[in-house]
Amino acid sequence: MTQFETEIEELREEVKKMWKLVRSQLTKTLDALVNFDKDLAREVVVKEKRVNAYELKIDLDCENIFALYQPVAIDLRFLLAVLKINSNIERIGDIAEGIAKYIIDTDKVFSEELSKQTRVLEMFHESIVMFEDTLKSFENDDTTIARKVFKKDDFLDQINVTSNETVEVYIKQNPEDINQALYALSIIRKLERIGDQSKNIAEEIIFYLEAKVLKHTKKS
Template identity: 30%
Template sequence: MPSEHSSRQYDLDLEEIRSKVLLMGGLVESQFHAALETFRTGDAARADAVIKGDEQVNRLEVSLDDACSHLIVRRQPAANDLRTVMATIKVITDLERIGDESTKIARAARNLQERAVSTINHYETVRTIAENATSLLHDALDAFARLDAAQAASLIAKDELIDYEFRVIMRTLITFMMEDPRTISVALDTLWVAKAVERIGDHAKNIAEYVIYVVEGRDIRHTEYAPKASQQA
């Protein structure tokens, strides 16, 4: 009976942590949306709100890291349970970094607004990569919420598309800067935003990889991933 009680309490503690991680995920998703909107509209007040809002994300990271550490010490999870806790800690770190990248986008938006004159359509330059990264982040969080390894696996190729789109944007902006030096300031801010979006895609892909780690027990980072069904065929 004591063992059964301990296991039940562990499940409750872990579920509470997972709920807060999903809350954190919702916050950074909203933060990313808001940062992109400020980049589109040049709303300096909203950009400041995005930057200020990162403090809440940082506090959640510290609180959740502490909760995970205490869970390990108190419950001493083994095997699958420990794998779940370790993956959750990594997801928390990636979410915090997504928040950081969103603040970079908001700062770039503020810089553009202060210049008042834009010689290129900065938002249209990043619109497609931003839409793809937004979708990837949403789907990665959904896969984490449902521990859906199949959905998580389908997201890995989407990050490769985002990487490709970033390289295209970089070449385009370099061409603008070479042909017209007046575009340099705006092009650089736009390039920083595109890079921040690309990094958000990387972090979302990491979350998808941790889902596969929890469900299948395989660490697929830096490897060519093949679903178990394919391997057995």
């Protein structure tokens, strides 16, 4: 293996580690939300610093590889994709942190009825699955998996689109639970962003592997 190939492989491993860390951040945040576990939520907030450190390290590694090796073709696409994937993963990490902070600040767990009506937990599960699919696609160089992410995003969008109405109905029925309902709405918005960012990541994987630009095109 040449020095260049070694650098690329090390970068790939670094990105996968960051991906897994953020997946773990999302899973822990969901657990913290379901079990109203503030300690777990605090752990997520603390670990967000590690996500940020990964982002900086990966940016720097890409910069160095560009400067030292002038990559072309699939290597160039890989690095361009990694730069954007890195930024999207970091934002997903921010979202996990944002939800974790809400769990720390609030004094009350979501009621079963609120979770059921808004489908927030279902949405959370699905967004984690989408994010995991992007990782699987990257690990296996498999664009079929990446393409499945686009369909799953439609599911998140659907919940998001109807969420205003759902929350409005819930508040009318449960006026004492208005704060929780608004938090649920805010989390739905954040999860919808995870869907968008996972979709962006899937687009980058397809660009890297197939040299096709899918940005701003209709996919499903």
